[in-house]
Amino acid sequence: MTTSIEGRIAEELGVRERQVRAAVELLDGGSTVPFIARYRKEATESLDDAQLRTLEERLRYLRELEERRTAILDSVREQGKLDAALEASIRAAETKARLEDIYLPFKPKRRTKAQIAREAGLEPLADGLLGDPSADPLAAAAVFVDGDKGVADAAAALEGARAILTERFSEDADLTGELRERMWTRGRMAAKVRDGQEEAGAKFADYFDFAEPFTALPSHRVLAMLRGEKENVLDLVLEPEEPEAAERPGPSAYENMIARRFEIADRGRPGDKWLGDTVRWAWRTRIQVHLGIDLRLRLRTAAEDEAVRVFASNLRDLLLAAPAGTRATLGLDPGFRTGVKVAVVDATGKVVATDVIHPHVPANKWDQALAKLAHLAKEHAVDLIAIGNGTASRETDKLAGELIDKHPELKLTKVMVSEAGASVYSASAFASQELPDMDVSLRGAVSIARRLQDPLAELVKIDPKSIGVGQYQHDLSEVKLSRSLDAVVEDCVNGVGVDVNTASAPLLSRVSGISSGLAENIVAHRDTNGPFRSRKALKDVARLGPKAYEQCAGFLRIRGGDDPLDGSSVHPEAYPVVRRM
Incomplete structure (x- = not known):
């Protein structure tokens, strides 16, 4: 990646790079998003909590990308195959998918048919047929027959050469990327009910004979079909083209793209048909299968992300519902x-x-x-x-x-x-x-x-995933869902503030800088010593150090305490400024 992580995030968010750098420095220093959004506006030049959450998520992804990039560079370097062009290509990759496409030919793998064919000395045959289609394949292959190397006849030699070319076609990173994007924009997901499952799978009846383009599929349909497949009711197929395109005679558009990439064309030469068959074999048995796996993951990930966003939005509405207040x-x-x-x-x-x-x-x-x-x-x-x-x-x-x-x-x-x-x-x-x-x-x-x-105070006692405010919860990544919902609870709790003298331990544990153990210590201190009279008294709580105090103090309210400012959202570090006003 040519630009820095901070620069890329700044471009995506439409903010200045220095704002992102300041936020990253604060996050790395242990500050929470609510604390940065509320009390470090001057450092980030007023990035809000939504921007900071996106920044935090992208920072995590891009750092994982950089770690993977470093690991791939080290791996290829150790193999002695890292030249300047390959290194530049790896460093320019902007997504994990692109990075893995480039790395595929160098990825340690079990012995493949192509590798066995190379060991049998068949790579020159593959190169020769690809480079000179005027050669007769059978005649060229006869030269490579060698029983000691497991090449029994010319047909076996051609089979090995085909395996080598199939691997070469499928491991071309630029070609794979182009094929994937075409399949994404032109392909569709089709569902059919399995024989005998009509009654047992009645809840999936909408998908018994269903097809829709990938780009038009809403998240709930993707998750429903994947669940139907998981429950053995539906068979799913990722089709690279609409039916009318797939039924046209001759090579498919995908096969033509592969052929063009490797300068293969049917001009009536002896080797043209064999090369065309090799392209078809590579597409249908390997490349299409792998792209189908990639696009299935892409569909699932996009559907999960949307479902998690809906979960988070619904949870926020529930938590921030107007409280009835102190009424029996x-x-x-x-x-x-x-x-x-x-x-x-x-x-x-x-x-x-x-x-x-x-x-x-x-x-x-x-x-x-x-x-x-x-x-x-x-x-x-x-x-x-x-x-x-x-x-x-x-x-x-x-x-x-x-x-x-x-x-x-x-x-x-x-x-x-x-x-x-x-x-x-x-x-x-x-x-x-x-x-x-x-x-x-x-x-x-x-x-x-x-x-x-008080919806917020009560609902924080429950695992957010158990509140049931979304669909297909059990089909979603638990880590992704938990991270998102925990962030919503954290933002809601800190946005409202917490009365430290009445809050339960679960509520306190959602306050910026306070862990569940520290929340228990606050409650224990309150039970033993009576209500807190000032924010400063929080420093007497066991294990509540300077950093935790900095992070939590502004969000903890003390009603009727010794200092009126302790009942406000003003942070103690700003008290001198307020008092001078």
């Missing part, structure tokens, strides 16, 4: 046979009552359920009813509506709440620690009530 809330976790689990939390989120009611089938204790809810709402001065949106949610919403109609004096408001991940929270180690004496089945109702009060 009655949480309902709907169910039929097992009943509706009920939990009442006060304005601070503390659990003050739990119960189970059975208004729906099979028990049908509707009136008793209404009476119980009215009693709980009155006793605990409930303002809000949070209803989980899972099984039996519509029936439970109707129950809450009737409660409101029959008891207008209670002034209740009902809200449907996403219960995604509530069951995961219920069985988690943190829930056991937070609600140790409560039955697992009731913890979900507590979570539903609290996530209406």
